[in-house]
Amino acid sequence: MASKSSTNNKAASKSLASNSRSSSAKATKVNSKHVIKKSEPKVKNLSKRVKGGHLVKNIAQDFVDVSDMLEEEDDEEQEEEKVEDAQEDIRDEDQEDEEDVKMKDSESPAEETESSIFADLNISPSTKSALAQMELSIMTEIQAKILPSLLSGRDVFAVADAGAGKTIAYLLSVVEKLSTLNFQNGDGTGTIILAPTRESAHQIQSILSELAANHAQSFAVILEGSNLRSEAEKLQKGVNIVIATPDRLLQHLKTTEGFVYNNLNTLIIDQIDLIIDNRFEPIIQEILDILPAKRQGIVIATSNNKEIKSLAQVVLRAKYARVDISSRDNSAIEGVEQGYVVCESDKRFLVLNSFLKKSVGRKVVVFLSSCNMVTFYGELLSYLEHPVPVFELNGNQTQQERTIAFAEFCATNVGVLFTTDVVMRGIELPSVDFVLQFDPPTNAKDYIQRVIKVSKNENQDCKSVMFLLPSEVRFLEYFKQYNISLDQYDFASNRVSNVQSQLEKYMVTVYHLNQSSKNAYRSYLQSYANQSLKQVYNISKLDLVKVAKAFGFTVPPKINIDFSTKKVKQALKEILLKKQEESDAKKAIVEKLQNKAKSAITRRREEKLQAIVAEKLANKKANKRVGKRVGKARK
């Protein structure tokens, strides 16, 4: 491609120790608190009655009856107290909710370290020695900015570019906290780290295994697609730090008996941007409803927007520390040769194919928008008998398949790797020559994240090229605020090999490829429909005949597009409705109990009163009769 033109804690742990020591200690604490709350008013009311003693003194002859009555009234009082307690709980909850909403409006700044040297931190020698073994001595900017808050037990919302050192920062605080609390397997899970993908979960585990090397705390990854039963067995034995994908964690929370999580003191959501992208929000909401509410919350992101912030606020407690050092400037990607190529939908694949054909002797990474796109283009290239080896990384592969594919790509000198953003998160690129953004990124931030991978690449001559449709060129305007300028490249039409007829023939003759292409076509349109930058990615502006041609179809296949964002919003709405219904149901039960208790009390009081009055009247009559008889006798 030729360049054409240029556009422009220890301290913390003390307080935590009282929060959770061991599961048995905590259980005792919870139980005793419960007993005190329930029995205290009863003792108070009884002593009041004994002190006043009116009933006992005035109707001495009715002592037996009245003491029964007292007991019954105590039962009634207990019922009333239960109702009052429940009401109080609801009022407290409502008040807390209101306070939370008010408080969460105000984020407060994080405290920075005075020194940026790990050795100066007030942490255990074991952690310091692990850091030394990892050859980490000076903190990165984000580490210096969030470690004091993390170590003091404050909730933290940290936003920084990929590779900024966020994972090491939060893992360091977790390792330190659990070892200070002397967390044992019997204490169950003290920390849960939620990761959006299997890859990121494994990456976290590998860093944790180094950082926790000199500590006794246990950890494990719990992932969708792994063996559920063996995971459950591990959890039942006790895992101090659980690294999990949200869906699998929820499954264990709901079904694994003996999974002790009531001592949880830290919940971390890593890569919350991807958690949202992967539609895990409703699952996170369900998880939050199950886990203990009193815990340190840590939310990690590479970018920030309204959606990310509002989910973070659901996870974090009031007055959390927020640190955002994500790159607004382009320093992280300065020096990387970046360009774009504009081509119509029907020419996209032809240009890509021709470029890759000319890439003999090169290593290329191609970003696509979905797993189905990865699968289809991988298969198609092998049908076209491409001269370069093709590798695929996609979310539909097993972990083993992905590990092998990535290792093979790292080891080869020549080849093309088809992948998605999701799979590549947290993975460092090996030495490559080109990074092609075939499906454009969602926004400028995501673009930068892809190019950061290029900038960290061992090959300093590596270039980044983005494919744009003519209708998507407006996307470049979004780069101005980041001072990013891209060169426009042109791929001479006489150098584009026309494999269109071959492609169309495959769609008729190879059933398997036809199905794979249809899936890819549907996924492409679905991703397009889900794009948030509607000014750039407007599905109504797509020429579907041209789009279909890039997938080998002369007529666009009929497909149903599932607008997932709507689905997510709907799911969230349903959760909120369910919560409201639950709260209404709780209030209705309280009201019913209250009314029942009231009417029972009134009825019993009336009955007792009537009995007493009747008895007194009978006594009076009897006395009168006795008096008359005595009077007669005297006469």
Ligand SMILES: Nc1ncnc2c1ncn2[C@@H]1O[C@H](COP(=O)(O)OP(=O)(O)OP(=O)(O)O)[C@@H](O)[C@H]1O
């Ligand atoms: N203080 C440091 N000094 C030197 N290297 C560091 C430091 N902190 C982290 N690194 C290295 O930088 C790389 C990225 O670190 P880490 O995984 O913590 O970053 P991250 O911000 O969590 O990245 P991602 O968003 O991709 O998960 C790792 O290889 C790690 O060893």
